[in-house]
Amino acid sequence: MGSKTLTTRIIGGKYRGKKIRLPSKTTTRSSKARLRESLFNTLQFEVVGKNFVEMFGGSGSVGLEAISRGAKHAWFIEMDSDSFEILRRNCADIDASKCDLLHADAFDALFRILRELKDRNEKTFLYIDPPFSVREGYEDIYEKVIDTIARIDPERMEMIVVEHMTAFDFPERIGAFEKTKYRKFGKSALSYYTAK
Template identity: 50%
Template sequence: MSRQENFRTKIIGGEFKGKFIEIPNIFTTRSSKGILKESLFNTLQFDIIDKNFVEVFSGSGSIGLEALSRGAGQCYFIEYNKIAYRVLQQNIRELDPSRCHHMLGDSFEKFETVLDMLKNSDEKTYFYFDPPFSTRDGMDDVYDKTIALIEKIDASKCEMVIVEHMTKLDMPKEIGELEQVKRKKFGRSTMTYYIAKERV
């Protein structure tokens, strides 16, 4: 069987603007659409500088590496697919490995490891969740499990949580100590934003 070529996408802003990163040509990895990515970083703007950024279901890392390019201090990636993970490692090597932490494994199992790593950080953290769409076999409870992960986040350490999800899904107004502040629709995908309640 011949090896399928990877897709390529560009970093759209910041220090590494114009640099290409690879996206594996496999079913489990959906590249976040350019318009969606642009909207996300227009929302975050310069607030992201020096903050931590966690891409929980990272694939090839296109969102977290965009955050890195725009000045995020430390970026964390979790990916369970070995092919996507190898591409992620390569993308990190091409940009700035010194500010990146990556782990291979199930995001639902490894998330607490990342939370432990962040406990001693003086900077607050952005969390980006883009779970596999639940139309796939065995993924019916993916959003319930994702919400359970968000409930584990310490609001005092959290700058913002962003969830990319199917538009037909209504995310809760509150998750743990966090409250929904924005919802933006892009066709089949929607991004919902949360911040700590006391900041609303």
């Protein structure tokens, strides 16, 4: 007997109500609908016509939501092969022409994308949703995220949003970026950073 495929739906925009598949819960967490809704209520129309990068892509639920709400293009980085296959299928179901998928380590691949954006003199929104640090092998994941943000050229960023465990306090300032907003959703939280 096959296990039932987990799904979620696009919340708003052009593809509202469209189902997207979720990887198995052991591999990745999908950003909960309430959290996604809050994120896009905050961003509103700012994503229209803009680029969007989702590190640790998983199902692609956040980047695909951005495309549904008018983002010009989205990059998804995912290292896990099973999750990547689900991500590929979800992008094909929504709009493959607006999706670039990288089957790679998120920390390396991000800077490849940023170099591409620099060549085009374009900016992007960046959504970072690393595996929760309670998973084996990810104990220092938030330190790596902080180090990565500190290395990002602010000229390339519209905004950085980090989804993280509420128990972990992200700094008020990281490199050229300052925390401008914080929202809590039970065990998960969103920290918003913009260049100052």
